[in-house]
Amino acid sequence: MSDAIETAVAALNEKMSGGFDAGIAKFVIEGEGSIMVDGNGARAGDEEADVTMTAEADTFQSMMEGDLNPTAAFMSGKLSVDGDMGLAMQLGAVLG
Numbered sequence: 001m002s003d004a005i006e007t008a009v010a011a012l013n014e015k016m017s018g019g020f021d022a023g024i025a026k027f028v029i030e031g032e033g034s035i036m037v038d039g040n041g042a043r044a045g046d047e048e049a050d051v052t053m054t055a056e057a058d059t060f061q062s063m064m065e066g067d068l069n070p071t072a073a074f075m076s077g078k079l080s081v082d083g084d085m086g087l088a089m090q091l092g093a094v095l096g
Contacts, residue, residue: 011064012042023050051083
């Protein structure tokens with residue numbers, strides 16, 4: 001697992017404090033790998049998900065640091081969403 005994925009997993013778990021019970025989401029960080037988010041929290045993995053969100057590493061980091069709103073990232077084309085848009089919006093609200 002890359003350092004970027006390890007750091008992202010830790011940041012997601014801290015932000016979510018206990019998991020995400022609405023479904024299964026996957027973050028794909030281009031060039032680094034992917035992270036699964038579900039009721040157990042975040043972990044490195046590449047499994048089937050209800051929604052897959054893809055972004056470059058710097059975009060993902062900006063979202064984790066609170067410098068970039070996930071909705072703004074999507075609207076500007078920096079974050080792509082494939083699958084359940086409602087679930088993506090719920091996760092975006094959790095991440096802030």
